[in-house]
Amino acid sequence: MPDFQCPKCGASLQVKPGTQMATCSFCGTVTYIDRRSALFFYLLPFSIDENAAKGIFKRWTAGPAQAKDLESSANITKFAKEFFPVFRFRRTVNGKETVFVKPAKGTLLPGMQDLTIPPGNIVIYDANASTKGADVIQPDIAIDSYLPELTGTPIDQALVYFPIYEIAYTYKGAAYQAVVDGSSGAVYTTSSPTRSSGAYIAVMGLAFTLGLLGGILGIMVSPIFFVLVIAGFFAGKLLAARVVERQKPADAEVKAE
Amino acid sequence: MTEAQKILVSMTCPSCGGQVQCEEGEDLVLCKFCESVFALTTDEGANKVMYKMTVDKDKALAKVRDWWKTGPKAQDLVQTAQVTEAYPMYLPFWRLIARGKACVCGIEEERRGKDNQKVEIPREALINREYIYSEIACETGDLGIQSIVIPERAQAISYDDQEIVTFGVTSSRDNAYEAGGRAIRQTAVEDGGARMDKIYFSKSFFFPKAFTLVYYPFWIVRYSYEGRTYFATVDGITARVVSGRAPGNAGSQSTAAGIGGALSGGLAGFGIGLAIVTEGTDVGIGVLVVGIVAAVALLGYFYNRFRYGDEILEGAVNGKGLKSGRTQKKVQPIYNETYDYFK
Numbered sequence: 001m002p003d004f005q006c007p008k009c010g011a012s013l014q015v016k017p018g019t020q021m022a023t024c025s026f027c028g029t030v031t032y033i034d035r036r037s038a039l040f041f042y043l044l045p046f047s048i049d050e051n052a053a054k055g056i057f058k059r060w061t062a063g064p065a066q067a068k069d070l071e072s073s074a075n076i077t078k079f080a081k082e083f084f085p086v087f088r089f090r091r092t093v094n095g096k097e098t099v100f101v102k103p104a105k106g107t108l109l110p111g112m113q114d115l116t117i118p119p120g121n122i123v124i125y126d127a128n129a130s131t132k133g134a135d136v137i138q139p140d141i142a143i144d145s146y147l148p149e150l151t152g153t154p155i156d157q158a159l160v161y162f163p164i165y166e167i168a169y170t171y172k173g174a175a176y177q178a179v180v181d182g183s184s185g186a187v188y189t190t191s192s193p194t195r196s197s198g199a200y201i202a203v204m205g206l207a208f209t210l211g212l213l214g215g216i217l218g219i220m221v222s223p224i225f226f227v228l229v230i231a232g233f234f235a236g237k238l239l240a241a242r243v244v245e246r247q248k249p250a251d252a253e254v255k256a257e
Numbered sequence: 258m259t260e261a262q263k264i265l266v267s268m269t270c271p272s273c274g275g276q277v278q279c280e281e282g283e284d285l286v287l288c289k290f291c292e293s294v295f296a297l298t299t300d301e302g303a304n305k306v307m308y309k310m311t312v313d314k315d316k317a318l319a320k321v322r323d324w325w326k327t328g329p330k331a332q333d334l335v336q337t338a339q340v341t342e343a344y345p346m347y348l349p350f351w352r353l354i355a356r357g358k359a360c361v362c363g364i365e366e367e368r369r370g371k372d373n374q375k376v377e378i379p380r381e382a383l384i385n386r387e388y389i390y391s392e393i394a395c396e397t398g399d400l401g402i403q404s405i406v407i408p409e410r411a412q413a414i415s416y417d418d419q420e421i422v423t424f425g426v427t428s429s430r431d432n433a434y435e436a437g438g439r440a441i442r443q444t445a446v447e448d449g450g451a452r453m454d455k456i457y458f459s460k461s462f463f464f465p466k467a468f469t470l471v472y473y474p475f476w477i478v479r480y481s482y483e484g485r486t487y488f489a490t491v492d493g494i495t496a497r498v499v500s501g502r503a504p505g506n507a508g509s510q511s512t513a514a515g516i517g518g519a520l521s522g523g524l525a526g527f528g529i530g531l532a533i534v535t536e537g538t539d540v541g542i543g544v545l546v547v548g549i550v551a552a553v554a555l556l557g558y559f560y561n562r563f564r565y566g567d568e569i570l571e572g573a574v575n576g577k578g579l580k581s582g583r584t585q586k587k588v589q590p591i592y593n594e595t596y597d598y599f600k
Contacts, residue, residue: 051341052486062568063568090429118396186399208556215522215523215529217530219531
């Protein structure tokens with residue numbers, strides 16, 4: 001973050017993120033900030049702590065799309081709290097304000113290819129900003145490598161660090177990765193152990209077949225066969241309970257490291 | 258002059274040299290010393306409006322607890338869930354108020370008389386309504402909030418950095434403005450063609466009235482259940498639970514499987530049986546068709562409750578799960594500003 005001094009009185013000037021005007025707290029002079037050529041450093045603080053992030057990951061493993069025993073069998077091998085850097089360019093292209101987000105670091109982490117800055121409270125990243133023990137990943141791509149290829153004229157540009165939890169876990173011998181956004185709690189994954197719908201379809205299929213037979217025979221042969229519809233309900237409910245049931249893991253916590 | 262000093266432009270009155278005061282978003286400034294007025298040519302700022310949070314923490318938590326009791330959520334949720342944190346925040350929204358006008362021509366099909374003959378009635382609609390478009394101005398992440406409706410009792414306060422966390426704007430103002438105009442025009446055409454079965458011609462316009470950046474208050478409540486972290490967001494003015502995630506109810510899931518399977522099978526079987534017994538008369542075929550349609554709908558509805566019922570998703574939350582509640586539409590009409598013409 002560049003250090004600013006009030007052009008009138010020389011006192012240090014507080015420049016808030018996203019504003020074009022700054023008022024000197026000493027002499028009251030209003031100064032316009034021409035952000036076109038400067039690079040600003042911003043940070044989105046963590047609003048989710050380690051425990052909540054682990055809980056969010058655990059909730060995700062218990063979701064209907066994930067393998068049924070993922071919650072009890074996933075073994076976390078890496079759990080890192082990090083700030084990930086991206087460049088955000090605001091430019092005027094054909095008279096329209098356009099926002100470009102580009103990676104400041106090459107990565108294969110899930111979700112980081114989408115390059116969206118998660119919702120959060122954007123603050124200035126300087127010596128006073130607390131990173132709360134998180135690793136700040138240093139950019140390895142220079143801003144100069146993007147500037148020539150961008151269209152339009154600049155309004156401002158910033159290096160934005162956003163908070164993530166990088167999680168590596170194993171399930172049935174295979175390794176997987178997930179990222180939990182440390183600001184809003186979104187979970188990003190590329191591949192993950194999924195749950196087949198087979199058992200669900202089979203159970204409902206059985207209940208349906210019993211109901212179908214009950215319906216046909218009940219009309220054509222004897223109303224007594226309508227009992228099959230009720231049998232279908234109970235068979236379906238009982239088997240479905242087996243499909244839905246979760247094994248409670250011996251220790252309820254997902255093991256961390 | 259250092260690099261940093263180059264980007265500061267001193268704001269003094271060009272006629273008298275006195276200091277001028279101006280706010281973000283203003284484009285005219287009055288010098289308080291010499292009373293000269295001059296225009297600022299800076300980046301265009303949108304007007305900012307912030308609404309006062311009127312729901313306190315206890316009320317927000319009480320609403321979340323009420324929400325736990327609704328729908329097919331885990332039975333012991335109210336007893337065992339622990340609120341781990343609850344904090345207020347302001348989310349930014351782009352808000353466009355504009356008059357949407359549309360001319361829509363088409364036909365309405367109606368069946369008349371004994372032999373159910375299809376009659377085409379030409380229809381014409383001129384829509385002239387005021388609409389409000391609002392769209393979140395940052396990524397939605399896992400907040401599940403896309404749009405807002407500002408209640409009448411909402412109290413506007415001046416925007417300043419206060420103790421409540423305010424989420425930053427990350428989307429483009431011009432993109433939001435364009436998207437808003439498009440959505441309003443599209444809604445005007447849809448409103449005009451609401452009664453029409455076929456639309457042959459439509460033309461739409463929008464006349465912007467105000468474009469603001471609105472900061473709206475919410476409570477975000479995180480809670481844990483069986484070691485998992487779930488959340489809910491509560492509207493900071495109306496106290497409604499807007500979005501969230503909650504664990505599902507295994508009992509409801511298996512009941513859904515039983516009811517859905519057996520009932521839809523029974524209906525289909527009843528239809529087939531009746532069609533065979535009545536040897537293909539109109540009544541038998543009619544019951545069969547109705548039975549099959551109802552069976553397919555029931556099967557789909559209950560299968561969804563069974564397969565994805567492990568997690569309940571409220572509002573516009575992404576991912577697999579059982580959707581519940583409504584997603585706030587981005588365009589809302591202002592009814593007392595409506596001057597339509599239908600023929």
